[in-house]
Amino acid sequence: MSNPSVKPAQGKLGVMVVGLGAVTSTFMTGVLMARKGLAKPVGSMTQYDKIRVGQGADKKYLHYKDIVPLADLNDIVFGAWDVYPANAYESAINAEVLKYKDIAPVKDELEQIKPLKAAFDKNYAKRLDGDNVKDAKDRWDMTEQIRQDIRDFKAKTGVDRVVVLWAASTEIYVPVDEKIHGSLEALENAMKADDKEHIAPSMCYAYAALSEGCPFIMGAPNTTVDIPAMWELSEKTGMPIAGKDFKTGQTLVKSGFAPIIGTRCLGLAGWFSTNILGNRDGLVLDEPANFHTKEVSKLSTLESILVPEEQPDLYTDYYHKVRINYYPPRNDNKEGWDNIDIFGWMGYPMQIKIDFLCRDSILAAPLCLDLVLLSDLAARAGRHGIQRFLSFFLKSPMHDYTKGEVPVNHLFKQYVMLKNAIREMGGYPADETID
Ligand SMILES: NC(=O)c1ccc[n+]([C@@H]2O[C@H](COP(=O)([O-])OP(=O)(O)OC[C@H]3O[C@@H](n4cnc5c(N)ncnc54)[C@H](O)[C@@H]3O)[C@@H](O)[C@H]2O)c1
Numbered sequence: 001m002s003n004p005s006v007k008p009a010q011g012k013l014g015v016m017v018v019g020l021g022a023v024t025s026t027f028m029t030g031v032l033m034a035r036k037g038l039a040k041p042v043g044s045m046t047q048y049d050k051i052r053v054g055q056g057a058d059k060k061y062l063h064y065k066d067i068v069p070l071a072d073l074n075d076i077v078f079g080a081w082d083v084y085p086a087n088a089y090e091s092a093i094n095a096e097v098l099k100y101k102d103i104a105p106v107k108d109e110l111e112q113i114k115p116l117k118a119a120f121d122k123n124y125a126k127r128l129d130g131d132n133v134k135d136a137k138d139r140w141d142m143t144e145q146i147r148q149d150i151r152d153f154k155a156k157t158g159v160d161r162v163v164v165l166w167a168a169s170t171e172i173y174v175p176v177d178e179k180i181h182g183s184l185e186a187l188e189n190a191m192k193a194d195d196k197e198h199i200a201p202s203m204c205y206a207y208a209a210l211s212e213g214c215p216f217i218m219g220a221p222n223t224t225v226d227i228p229a230m231w232e233l234s235e236k237t238g239m240p241i242a243g244k245d246f247k248t249g250q251t252l253v254k255s256g257f258a259p260i261i262g263t264r265c266l267g268l269a270g271w272f273s274t275n276i277l278g279n280r281d282g283l284v285l286d287e288p289a290n291f292h293t294k295e296v297s298k299l300s301t302l303e304s305i306l307v308p309e310e311q312p313d314l315y316t317d318y319y320h321k322v323r324i325n326y327y328p329p330r331n332d333n334k335e336g337w338d339n340i341d342i343f344g345w346m347g348y349p350m351q352i353k354i355d356f357l358c359r360d361s362i363l364a365a366p367l368c369l370d371l372v373l374l375s376d377l378a379a380r381a382g383r384h385g386i387q388r389f390l391s392f393f394l395k396s397p398m399h400d401y402t403k404g405e406v407p408v409n410h411l412f413k414q415y416v417m418l419k420n421a422i423r424e425m426g427g428y429p430a431d432e433t434i435d
Contacts, residue, residue, distance in 0.1 A: 003427035006069060007380040011160025013071040014153060015372050016214075018205050019168025020082040020115045022279050022332055023219070023246075025092035026361040027167070027368040028078050028113065032106035035073050039102065043366035045392075046070060046373045051419045053428040067426035069380070070373050077157045081149070081205075082115035082168070083130035089113075095279070097332045097361045116149050119201045124171040127284050138194035139204055146208035161379070163217070163372045164209035166243075167364075169281065170220045171200050172289040173296065176227055184236070187229035206230055210239045215375035217390075218243030219368065221293045226398050234385050240378040242371060242387045245395035248363035249356055250275060250322075250336035251301050255411040257340075257354070258305040262410075267343040268306055270319035276327035277334040279360065286326035295322055300396050304409045334360045367393045381425045389421030 017024045033039035034047075041047045050061040064070055078088070086094060089110035092103050103110070117134045119142045136142035150162060180190045180198040191199055191207070202224040209216040210233045218224050218241075225234075225241045234241045247255065250273055261268055277285075285291045299322055308315040338354040371393055378387050391397030391407065392414035399405040408414055420430035 003068075003381075003425060005382065006377070006425055009069045009071040009075070009376070009380065012075050012077050012158065013372075013376055014077050014079060014157060014159035014162035016079040016081070016150065016153060016162055016164050016209075017368075018081050018118075018164065018166045018202070020080040020084075020086065020088060020091050020113070021167070021169070022091075022095035022097055022281065022361045023167045023364040023368065024080060025088050025095050025110075026097045027365040028088050029092050029098055029103055029106060029110060030365050031073055031076060031078075031369065032109050033102060036105060038105055041073075041366060041369065043363065044369050045366075045418070046370045047366075051422055052433070053423055053426065055431070055433070064422055067422055067428070068377055071376055076372075077159050078113050079153045079157070080113055080115045081118045081146075083118040083120050083128050083132055085115060085130070085132040087111050087114045095332065095361065097359065118168075119143075119146055119204050121196060121201050123196070124200055125169045125284055125290065126287055127290075128169060139191040139196065139199045140188075140194070142201065143191060143204040143208050143211075146205055147212055150208060150212045150214060161376060162209075162212070162214040163376050163379075164205060164214045165217045165219060165368060165372055166202055166205060166222070166224070167219045167368060168202070169284045170290050170293050171202055171222050172287075173293040174198065174200050174223050176223055181227035181229050184229045184232040187227075187233075200224060203230075206241070207233065210234050210237045210241070213237060213239060215240045215242070215379050217241075217371045217375055219246045219364070219371070221245040221296065221396060223293075228402060231385055231400070238379075238382070238384045240375050240383050240387045241385065241398070242375055242390040243394060243396075243398050246364045246367045247393055247395045248360060248367065249334055249358040250338065251395040252363070252411070253336070253338065253354060253356055254301050255305065255409050255414075257338075258302055259410055259412060261340075261342055262306050265311070265314060267314040267347070268318040269341040269343055269349065270321075270339075271302060271341070272319075272321045272339045273336065274323040274325065275334055275336045276325050276330055277332075277360065278326065278328040278330040279332045281360070282324065282326040282328075282334075285324050291324060296396075300407065301409045304407055332360050332362075334358055377425065383425075387421075389417045392418045
């Protein structure tokens with residue numbers, strides 16, 4: 001079955017990534033290596049997962065690409081912006097995530113990916129001091145320059161479509177201010193007035209992407225597209241938006257494990273999560289103002305799975321704490337500890353300990369690929385605004401809080417949303433059958 005209202009994935013797909021650091025260079029290297037048959041894109045739903053379509057005697061389990069028209073890995077053309085001038089090959093070597101043998105076969109292609117000058121403001125990430133930065137008169141001019149970059153990239157590469165993905169450093173926390181972020185008109189006025197306090201550079205990228213007809217994905221916890229002004233812009237330009245914050249290590253565990261406690265009606269007294277991490281992301285997050293953005297995102301996961309109002313005996317006043325500690329010797333190999341204090345029959349306490357020795361960028365790379373391919377699909381399917389079906393990939397999923405919507409953080413409910421969106425875009429009815 002196919003859905004005639006979804007446009008085919010014709011031509012090349014441009015993937016322009018903001019930030020050419022550990023995650024991005026690992027993502028790009030993996031795609032280029034997979035294209036040559038030299039590596040497997042393990043962890044990618046679009047490349048591996050199978051979804052049931054149809055019921056009873058008609059049921060079939062199909063890969064996503066056999067249900068909906070997805071762009072092929074061979075059709076991806078990469079571009080990037082970064083504060084530092086290192087090309088994707090140098091960045092992959094510097095990041096020390098991948099072994100040389102897994103980078104060398106695609107060295108020539110990676111070297112061609114040279115970062116464009118970044119739209120950057122040091123006040124948003126004090127620990128960075130690269131000089132590959134745009135000279136912009138004000139925030140409006142910053143946005144115009146990014147728009148020109150996207151047009152130039154399209155003209156130079158001949159790509160048919162572009163998706164813009166933020167995989168740059170976490171900016172300092174920008175609280176949502178209704179007066180500035182509440183409408184598109186107010187946001188544009190603030191950009192023209194060069195309101196540096198309320199307009200983060202990431203908002204300039206998002207505004208530019210959506211205005212140029214490109215879906216925008218926020219992979220960091222920044223509030224960039226999580227504001228009514230950007231929802232209005234995405235409706236106006238008919239583009240999908242997704243975010244925020246890749247759900248990789250500890251939060252993936254949390255959103256998969258918390259349902260065990262909730263489903264069995266066990267109680268929770270406290271959940272303490274701490275991490276040690278030594279890459280540049282860890283360095284930026286060592287700055288309290290940048291960590292606060294991450295903390296808000298990481299804390300939101302439990303509250304919507306173990307809800308005090310629904311089960312006051314079990315979940316009232318549990319203590320939830322998240323820490324990230326910069327510890328250089330571990331580089332990208334993060335260690336995430338969780339100590340969970342639960343209680344059972346008659347209130348008797350028990351403890352669960354989880355120690356996840358993970359690799360941050362190895363977990364994030366497949367999410368980049370899936371978010372890019374599925375956002376491109378959503379655009380061709382005419383879906384615009386917040387894409388809730390992408391919550392599966394994100395730590396702090398976007399939702400319209402002005403209408404009282406609550407985020408869905410429960411991993412398995414998110415998976416149902418993902419599968420149903422794929423079914424619908426493939427012309428099959430959505431359903432809730434579990435298999
Ligand atoms: N790896 C994970 O598991 C994971 C999970 C969730 C979120 N994230 C987020 O993904 C992002 C990337 O992580 P990483 O490990 O690759 O970090 P990184 O520090 O290696 O790379 C980020 C890059 O972004 C660049 N940058 C910063 N501001 C920029 C701007 N305004 N324009 C262009 N470039 C800019 C930096 O110079 C740097 O090279 C971070 O925000 C991180 O919090 C990562």
